[in-house]
Structures are given as C-alpha cells and as structure tokens.
Amino acid sequence: MSSRRSRSRQSGSSRISEDQLLDLVTKLQQLLPELRNSRRADKQVPAAKVLQETCNYIRSLHREVDDLSERLSGLLETTDSAQAALIRSLLNYN
Amino acid sequence: MASTIISSSPVTNSDRSKRRKKKKSAAAAAAAQQFKQAEGSSSHARWRTESQQQIYSSKLIQALSQVQLNPSSPSAPCRGRAVREAADRALAVSARGRSRWSRAILTSRIKLKFRKQQRRHQIKQQQRIVSAAGGGGGGISRARKPRVSVLRLRGKSLPAVQRKVRLLGRLVPGCKKEPLPVILEEATDYIAALEMQVRAMTALADLLSGSNQASAGSSG
Numbered sequence: 001m002s003s004r005r006s007r008s009r010q011s012g013s014s015r016i017s018e019d020q021l022l023d024l025v026t027k028l029q030q031l032l033p034e035l036r037n038s039r040r041a042d043k044q045v046p047a048a049k050v051l052q053e054t055c056n057y058i059r060s061l062h063r064e065v066d067d068l069s070e071r072l073s074g075l076l077e078t079t080d081s082a083q084a085a086l087i088r089s090l091l092n093y094n
Numbered sequence: 095m096a097s098t099i100i101s102s103s104p105v106t107n108s109d110r111s112k113r114r115k116k117k118k119s120a121a122a123a124a125a126a127q128q129f130k131q132a133e134g135s136s137s138h139a140r141w142r143t144e145s146q147q148q149i150y151s152s153k154l155i156q157a158l159s160q161v162q163l164n165p166s167s168p169s170a171p172c173r174g175r176a177v178r179e180a181a182d183r184a185l186a187v188s189a190r191g192r193s194r195w196s197r198a199i200l201t202s203r204i205k206l207k208f209r210k211q212q213r214r215h216q217i218k219q220q221q222r223i224v225s226a227a228g229g230g231g232g233g234i235s236r237a238r239k240p241r242v243s244v245l246r247l248r249g250k251s252l253p254a255v256q257r258k259v260r261l262l263g264r265l266v267p268g269c270k271k272e273p274l275p276v277i278l279e280e281a282t283d284y285i286a287a288l289e290m291q292v293r294a295m296t297a298l299a300d301l302l303s304g305s306n307q308a309s310a311g312s313s314g
Binding site (some may be wrong): 012017020023024025027028031032047048051052054055057058059061062064065066068069070072073075076077078086 | 158173174175176177178181182198252254255258259261262265274275277279281282283284286288289291292294296298299300303305306
C-alpha cells in the first residue's frame with residue numbers, strides 16, 4: 001500500500017496522481033444520471049463501470065441530438081422566414 | 095468545404111456584434127460575471143447557465159437559416175445530417191475553443207477529405223497500441239488484486255479499463271490518442287455541452303412546432 005505514490009509503472013506518460021484520477025472519475029460519475037442517485041461515500045463504483053456508463057450516456061445523447069435534428073429539419077422546411085425571425089428575436093430578448 | 099466555413103465565420107462575427115448591440119449592456123455584464131464565476135467553480139457548470147443556452151440558441155438559429163437556403167432539398171436523412179452538423183458546429187463555437195473536442199469539431203470540417211484516408215491508418219495503429227498495452231500491462235497487474243475498483247486506475251494498464259478508455263476517446267471528438275486524464279476531462283465537458291445542446295434543440299423544436307400549429311390553425 002505504501003508503494004502507491006512512489007511507484008509509477010508507466011514512467012513519463014502517466015505522472016498523474018491517483019487522487020487526481022479519482023477526482024476526475026468522481027466528477028464524471030456525478031454527471032451520469034444513473035449513477036448519481038446511487039453515489040455514496042463508502043460505495044466505490046468500479047472505474048470500468050463509470051466508463052461504460054459514460055460511453056452509453058454519450059451514445060444516447062448523440063442519438064437524441066440526431067432525432068432532434070431530424071425533427072428540426074422537418075419543421076424548418078414548413079416554417080417561413082418571418083417566423084424564423086420572430087423566434088430569433090424571442091430568444092434574444094428572453 | 096472551405097467556402098462553407100468562410101461563409102459561416104462572418105455570420106458568427108456579425109452575430110456577435112449584433113448581439114453586443116442588441117443585448118443590453120447590463121445583461122451582457124451579468125452574463126460575463128456568471129461566466130467567470132462558473133469557470134472558477136467548474137467548467138461544466140457553465141453549460142447549465144441560462145445565458146449560455148441562449149447564446150447557443152441564437153447561434154444555432156443563424157446556422158440553421160444558412161442550412162435552409164439550399165433550394166434543392168435532399169432526402170430527409172441528409173437534411174437531418176446537415177442540421178446535426180450545424181448544431182455541432184454551433185456548439186463548438188459556443189465552447190470558445192477552450193476544449194479539445196470543440197477544436198476538433200471545427201477543424202474536422204477542413205480535414206474531412208483527408209480523414210477517410212487517415213482513418214484506416216489510425217485504426218491499425220490503435221489496434222497495435224491497445225494489444226501492446228493490454229498484453230504488457232495485463233501480465234503485471236493480474237499478479238496483484240484481480241478485483242476492479244477505482245483504486246486500480248493509477249496503473250491504467252488493466253485491459254478492461256484501457257479498452258473502455260479507448261472507446262470513450264473515440265466517442266468524444268478529437269480525443270482518440272489522448273491519455274486517460276485528458277479523455278476524462280474532455281468527456282465531462284462534452285457531456286455537459288451535449289446536455290445543453292439537447293435542451294436548446296428541444297426548446298427550439300417545441301417553439302417551431304407550436305408556431306407551426308398556430309399558423310396552420312389560423313390560416314386553415
């Protein structure tokens with residue numbers, strides 16, 4: 001256990017400390033909607049699970065953006081320019 | 095490809111100047127303060143601010159009106175793809191070049207032609223790296239604790255974690271060859287930005303469908 005800090009197997013490429021890595025993974029975990037509720041101080045989620053959930057979440061977000069793009073492209077062709085200008089002004093002054 | 099970028103950059107520049115004139119100075123100052131505070135706390139809190147979403151929405155609408163100018167409308171998937179690319183570009187611009195993924199999105203438009211040739215080489219290189227790392231590191235770490243936990247991240251040589259990190263790096267644009275901490279940081283920012291993108295596009299779609307219904311009801 002004491003060799004944790006002094007040992008660095010991959011010299012040069014990974015000089016990051018374990019605390020930093022832990023911090024990053026925890027931050028990532030807090031962003032994920034599924035792991036956020038089950039996050040407890042004593043329960044450590046394995047890193048592989050966090051990474052897997054991250055991949056899944058990003059993929060689902062991509063899918064959602066794709067669906068929204070399809071929907072928007074269909075809506076845009078039926079909207080005329082006057083409405084587009086109206087929406088623009090609405091969003092600017094909100 | 096280059097012409098689209100050139101035509102889009104004056105749009106963003108004029109958009110920025112228009113926004114500066116249109117938006118009241120108090121609101122702009124408040125937004126700037128909010129940015130500074132959000133930056134100090136964490137990068138992804140910035141994506142949750144109302145002002146950031148509004149900025150993105152106005153950029154998105156500008157980009158979308160550019161997309162619409164194409165008179166010969168292609169099939170629906172092509173149009174959806176064009177909207178998606180415009181939305182991603184607007185998102186990358188909203189990031190103000192502070193993150194790798196945003197820079198990668200903006201430069202990938204230029205590199206689109208070369209990428210197809212590069213991708214074959216990159217895939218081969220990746221496979222070589224992953225197999226080498228998995229083979230070399232897996233032998234060492236398997237002699238220790240077999241249980242996978244967060245504490246084992248420091249080694250980074252576990253094949254499962256390594257594979258997942260590579261997967262994640264491929265999902266986040268521009269992070270295919272980055273080390274683990276970089277990928278994690280980019281992923282946190284990217285997820286927050288994607289969430290904002292989804293929120294903004296949903297609001298826009300609701301607005302458009304609502305106005306479409308209203309106009310159809312009034313005219314019909």
